[in-house]
Amino acid sequence: MSSLQAPHPQASDAEPAISTHAAARMLGVSVGTVLNMVDRGQLRAWRTAGGHRRIARSAVTDHLSARMRGQAARLRVMVVEDADFFRVAYADQFEAWSLPVDLRLCDSGVEAMLEIGRQPPDILFADLRMPEIDGFAVVRTLRADERFAAIDVVVITGLSDAEIAAGGGLPSGVPVWHKPIPFAQMRGYLDARLSDGARAIAT
Amino acid sequence: MTAMPEPDFDGATLVRLGEGESRRIRRLASAFLATTDRTLAEIADAIGRCDLRAASGFGHQLKSSARWVGAPALGLLAERLEHLAAGADPEPSAGLLAEMRLAYERVREGIAEVVDALPADDGGAMP
Numbered sequence: 001m002s003s004l005q006a007p008h009p010q011a012s013d014a015e016p017a018i019s020t021h022a023a024a025r026m027l028g029v030s031v032g033t034v035l036n037m038v039d040r041g042q043l044r045a046w047r048t049a050g051g052h053r054r055i056a057r058s059a060v061t062d063h064l065s066a067r068m069r070g071q072a073a074r075l076r077v078m079v080v081e082d083a084d085f086f087r088v089a090y091a092d093q094f095e096a097w098s099l100p101v102d103l104r105l106c107d108s109g110v111e112a113m114l115e116i117g118r119q120p121p122d123i124l125f126a127d128l129r130m131p132e133i134d135g136f137a138v139v140r141t142l143r144a145d146e147r148f149a150a151i152d153v154v155v156i157t158g159l160s161d162a163e164i165a166a167g168g169g170l171p172s173g174v175p176v177w178h179k180p181i182p183f184a185q186m187r188g189y190l191d192a193r194l195s196d197g198a199r200a201i202a203t
Numbered sequence: 204m205t206a207m208p209e210p211d212f213d214g215a216t217l218v219r220l221g222e223g224e225s226r227r228i229r230r231l232a233s234a235f236l237a238t239t240d241r242t243l244a245e246i247a248d249a250i251g252r253c254d255l256r257a258a259s260g261f262g263h264q265l266k267s268s269a270r271w272v273g274a275p276a277l278g279l280l281a282e283r284l285e286h287l288a289a290g291a292d293p294e295p296s297a298g299l300l301a302e303m304r305l306a307y308e309r310v311r312e313g314i315a316e317v318v319d320a321l322p323a324d325d326g327g328a329m330p
Binding site for chain 1: 237264270271
């Protein structure tokens with residue numbers, strides 16, 4: 001069943017309409033895809049008295065907005081961890097959770113800083129003891145730079161509190177979780193952030 | 204009164220980590236064994252080069268992962284290496300590495316027992 005309505009001059013009078021080609025350009029898809037979307041009822045459309053197909057502009061903008069909301073609802077999570085085994089464990093656990101999360105795993109502080117510069121995550125889970133640029137340096141750098149103030153930083157480490165203090169400590173307000181990786185705590189944290197994100201979108 | 208020695212391996216910990224799913228348990232076990240093989244070789248190399256700072260770093264990595272999969276005795280030895288390697292003499296570190304290799308063999312056997320007992324319906328065999 002097609003959602004394409006019969007000639008309906010009133011509709012075109014009542015609301016702004018665009019051509020199929022214009023809708024395809026706005027949505028960044030092919031004309032064929034737009035026609036499929038019309039057939040599936042995802043875009044409101046009709047024909048003019050002259051037989052031209054018209055698509056409600058508001059239907060296209062609504063679809064674009066929904067797409068953006070869907071993207072915004074995904075959390076960008078970065079884990080920096082130099083131990084191969086723990087990276088496998090993180091990947092495995094995140095896959096099992098099936099949350100709307102885009103996970104990036106970095107094996108060094110250098111890689112993490114490069115990736116953060118390219119696209120900052122929403123949350124960074126950082127190990128501390130790593131070769132070269134360690135987690136202390138990563139966390140201090142992020143917390144000293146206003147551009148990265150929006151990133152939530154959580155440290156996950158095998159170091160004791162005394163060892164962290166001996167390493168120069170961490171900026172105030174940075175939570176420290178101790179290994180073994182507290183996955184239950186991490187899940188609760190992610191759920192809370194996802195819930196916050198959903199509320200922000202809804203309002 | 205002496206403290207109880209740390210157990211070599213607690214299979215229930217590994218099973219719990221994989222949330223009881225054979226595929227995940229196998230994957231974690233395989234990753235742990237592969238990583239530990241490599242880490243022990245890196246520790247030996249670092250001690251051979253008298254790079255005790257590097258040996259300490261590898262000990263730190265192994266400490267956490269061993270404890271996490273249920274190998275506290277190996278984790279304790281790795282922690283001792285982490286702190287011992289902060290000194291200047293490589294000799295005690297070499298002795299500790301030998302102990303770690305023995306402990307690791309027992310862990311490997313324990314992991315093999317756990318994996319062999321898993322149902323084979325949802326994943327391949329451990330390499």
